[in-house]
Amino acid sequence: MIKVLFFARLREQLSTDSLQIQLSDNMTTDTIRQQLAETDTLWAKVMSADNLLVAVNQEVTDWTQQINDGDEVAFFPPVTGG
Amino acid sequence: MIKVLFFARLREQLSTDSLQIQLSDNMTTDTIRQQLAETDTLWAKVMSADNLLVAVNQEVTDWTQQINDGDEVAFFPPVTGG
Amino acid sequence: MIKVQQSDFVVADEYRYLANDNQDGAVVTFVGKVRDFNEGIDVQGLSLEHYPGMTEKVLNDIEKKAREHWPLNKVTIIHRFGDLTLGEQIVFIGVTSPHRKAAFAACEFLIDFLKTQAPFWKKELTSEGSVWLDAKNSDDDASQQWQEKLND
């Protein structure tokens, strides 16, 4: 299983802070993004945002990273702390 | 009268923190420096230091500044505060 | 020392810890506060969300990076989350070094990188409702400039 997390504006727009998905063959950060985008038009819109960021196991990465079972994948907008 | 002040290393080397001198015609910061340098070999050495600074009425200036009666003239080495 | 916390911090306590070593000639601190306006709109407060676990990891990485570039002794990074009202303290960065240039540069580097890399998100409570902040280009520029400067 893969744990997927959503933060800030995304979490609010999707009314979801986390969910679990099954690992599939050759799964990447982009595969997960596309899979989630297929949920409905809302998810399609949110998951296609230009500035969407993704972290795997708490490290920001790009859309080609391979996913392994047990990974924690997080989607969020650009950060605005400090 | 002109009030002349000495600070830090200069004050110690000359064993003098202040003195009064008479205003003379066309007196400049450089005139005062030369006049003081004539006191003896110690003063000659101290007043000819390359990095000697001078302030008139508490403002750093160069060696051409005209002196007026009542001015406060201070000699000191480069500053090292902070 | 890195702390991510809901509660407020006390600058006097942080300063006491930082200023305790005779090898240091310089202590530089930065405090970021909730300001009463942003881009022309009245701000009444902030709600700060973060990604627990990742936040601490990123802050540790940033501290490590700063220590690679400057001779630092103590480094303190504190960032709050949760609801904050007007004028409240959000973030504390404190750095000590034998040299003032190093302390200034590292302190500014730490807050610039925190702003673009640490997973915090601000939602502003304004007179027109509550709004998630957009990332600022000026913040990206600031951390970009460090990258260029430090890779020279």
Added chain:
Amino acid sequence: MIKVQQSDFVVADEYRYLANDNQDGAVVTFVGKVRDFNEGIDVQGLSLEHYPGMTEKVLNDIEKKAREHWPLNKVTIIHRFGDLTLGEQIVFIGVTSPHRKAAFAACEFLIDFLKTQAPFWKKELTSEGSVWLDAKNSDDDASQQWQEKLND
């Protein structure tokens, strides 16, 4: 606020004064302390001489110059004179601004200019006797760089 004094200052009190305004998003402070070594020699303490009257004048001028270049709200400069022992605080610079870049730049500018323009002189008490410090080229360079940057 400019203070030239023999007595110590309390950073907590200075911070409280600085951090009191909701228009400010950033508070940057610098504290310079008596360090236990300088150019390889053990330091046991410092004796600080200044030029009363001129010191305050120069510090006021430097503050004025900083305010011309950056949008600052509060500025505090405190410099001590007299005998100071190891680890003691020498100088405090505190700056507040709506913007952190301005607060950092102004704080560093103020200490850089103070170092090359304010009439203070340090005599170090070392294991080899007491010695007047020579001005550092690096300090002249720092204030020279500001002149060039700000005249651009």
